[in-house]
Amino acid sequence: MRTARALVVDDDPDILAVLQMRLESMGLDVSLAGSHHEAVRLLAARGFDVALFDLRMEPVNGLKLMEDAHAQHPRMPVLIMTAHGTIDNAVEAVRQGAFDYLTKPFVPEELRGKVGRALSERRWARDRTLLRAVGETLGSSGTMDRILDTIAQATVEATEAERAAVFLLEGGRLVPMASAGLGGGSLDELAEAARAVIDKKMPAMVSGQEGRMMLGAPLFVGGGAAGALMVETPIEPTAEDLELLALFSSQAAVALKNARELERLRSGALAALGRMAAQVAHELRNPLGGLKLFAEYLEHRLDQAADPEGADVARKINREIDHMTELVREITQFGRPSALRRGLTTLNGLLESCLVLAQARVKDAGIMVVQELDPSLPPVSLDHREMRKVFLNLLVNAFEAMQGGGTLTLRSRLAEPGWVEVSVEDTGPGMSEETRARMFDLFFTTKETGTGLGMPIARSVVEQHGGRLEVRSQVGRGTQIRALLPVEAP
Numbered sequence: 001m002r003t004a005r006a007l008v009v010d011d012d013p014d015i016l017a018v019l020q021m022r023l024e025s026m027g028l029d030v031s032l033a034g035s036h037h038e039a040v041r042l043l044a045a046r047g048f049d050v051a052l053f054d055l056r057m058e059p060v061n062g063l064k065l066m067e068d069a070h071a072q073h074p075r076m077p078v079l080i081m082t083a084h085g086t087i088d089n090a091v092e093a094v095r096q097g098a099f100d101y102l103t104k105p106f107v108p109e110e111l112r113g114k115v116g117r118a119l120s121e122r123r124w125a126r127d128r129t130l131l132r133a134v135g136e137t138l139g140s141s142g143t144m145d146r147i148l149d150t151i152a153q154a155t156v157e158a159t160e161a162e163r164a165a166v167f168l169l170e171g172g173r174l175v176p177m178a179s180a181g182l183g184g185g186s187l188d189e190l191a192e193a194a195r196a197v198i199d200k201k202m203p204a205m206v207s208g209q210e211g212r213m214m215l216g217a218p219l220f221v222g223g224g225a226a227g228a229l230m231v232e233t234p235i236e237p238t239a240e241d242l243e244l245l246a247l248f249s250s251q252a253a254v255a256l257k258n259a260r261e262l263e264r265l266r267s268g269a270l271a272a273l274g275r276m277a278a279q280v281a282h283e284l285r286n287p288l289g290g291l292k293l294f295a296e297y298l299e300h301r302l303d304q305a306a307d308p309e310g311a312d313v314a315r316k317i318n319r320e321i322d323h324m325t326e327l328v329r330e331i332t333q334f335g336r337p338s339a340l341r342r343g344l345t346t347l348n349g350l351l352e353s354c355l356v357l358a359q360a361r362v363k364d365a366g367i368m369v370v371q372e373l374d375p376s377l378p379p380v381s382l383d384h385r386e387m388r389k390v391f392l393n394l395l396v397n398a399f400e401a402m403q404g405g406g407t408l409t410l411r412s413r414l415a416e417p418g419w420v421e422v423s424v425e426d427t428g429p430g431m432s433e434e435t436r437a438r439m440f441d442l443f444f445t446t447k448e449t450g451t452g453l454g455m456p457i458a459r460s461v462v463e464q465h466g467g468r469l470e471v472r473s474q475v476g477r478g479t480q481i482r483a484l485l486p487v488e489a490p
């Protein structure tokens with residue numbers, strides 16, 4: 001571990017000299033400043049674990065300096081130094097956010113005790129943040145995304161960094177999975193640093209452009225580095241930052257491992273269930289085909305026999321058989337996703353025809369449909385039979401969500417270069433957290449006659465096309481589902 005850093009600011013050089021000696025004898029790395037100006041410059045360049053400011057300085061006093069310092073380092077403990085007999089000032093300093101005060105001339109035990117406490121208090125504050133984050137992460141039964149988000153967020157909070165990001169190795173490529181903090185701009189430099197950290201297999205500091213510092217720690221999952229937890233700060237980090245980051249990354253690795261195992265278990269069980277369903281469905285296909293023939297024959301006979309009541313019943317039987325056949329078809333298709341038969345497709349045309357079909361399938365009581373289809377879209381390479389299922393299902397879901405009426409908006413547009421985006425938005429009731437988390441599970445449905453197959457099929461088809469589905473939903477406001485698809489086959 002690196003030594004803790006102290007910053008001492010006083011306009012009296014003798015005091016500086018005394019404090020330097022005393023603090024260094026306590027094992028601290030001491031920086032000195034004789035003025036507000038100089039102190040601000042040092043504070044902008046690096047973090048400190050503790051600061052000692054003289055109260056009476058010209059033209060700006062120690063309390064103002066503390067305010068400036070806290071604006072940049074909100075959790076840095078500050079000790080305000082006052083002359084003997086000005087206890088009121090000392091109390092006021094603490095009220096304004098000083099950790100404690102020191103009276104001049106210094107009593108060695110008091111100095112040692114208060115500085116020591118300031119240092120351990122800082123550690124304690126960070127540990128608290130860490131513990132809370134750890135608890136939350138482990139307690140959340142959430143998905144991998146949510147766990148990684150929590151880790152990034154907690155890292156930013158505990159290290160006071162500008163930005164934290166989690167990178168995972170996927171097929172040799174480093175993919176940013178989550179980021180938090182206010183730092184903006186490209187993640188490329190951070191990704192490069194992450195690569196270095198992973199190669200080194202240990203926490204490290206990397207300097208970037210414009211004096212930016214990047215710290216990173218590899219995420220070890222099952223013997224190898226699965227990625228890295230990175231933070232970016234404009235100032236040189238303090239003693240504990242690296243140590244803290246290493247702690248976080250080991251925590252993150254555990255969470256990651258759990259999430260992966262859970263996902264594997266879940267998908268294994270689902271796959272088994274899916275195979276069984278597919279087999280049952282397959283067995284049903286032939287008898288259903290037979291039933292359909294008989295029912296049609298019956299309907300025809302009863303029509304001819306001028307038995308309208310009987311013919312009506314036969315028609316109902318026919319409709320039910322159609323419904324079952326559809327179900328069976330969906331289930332068997334999910335069992336083994338077919339190879340794509342891609343062709344250049346006019347996306348807007350496909351969308352319009354799906355819209356017509358979806359509208360016909362549901363009783364759209366008082367639903368307004370808005371179409372915003374970008375006419376300048378290029379032809380997209382996709383399997384239109386498969387994609388039709390996706391769009392149909394998204395549209396039908398949206399219609400079904402708006403039983404009491406509302407607005408459905410269907411959009412298409414060019415997203416990032418080389419990508420098109422189709423969005424289906426409704427003003428329905430939205431989804432609860434629970435529904436949102438399970439909507440892609442096979443057979444999950446909240447509808448009386450739902451199959452719970454639409455969304456998992458939609459996702460698997462979109463992903464087969466090299467695209468992705470994104471869901472935004474707000475309870476009481478509505479739902480937007482976006483399908484992002486590459487224009488060309490990847």
Ligand code: ADP
Nearest residue numbers: 397398401439445446450451452453454455479
């Ligand atoms: P199904 O439509 O047969 O229920 P899906 O897989 O298509 O199955 O959808 C799963 C569940 O996701 C639905 O039952 C519903 O709870 C939820 N859902 C999907 N789309 C929407 C939407 N637009 N608004 C509200 N809930 C939705």
Ligand code: MG
Nearest residue numbers: 393397454455
């Ligand atoms: Mg559906």
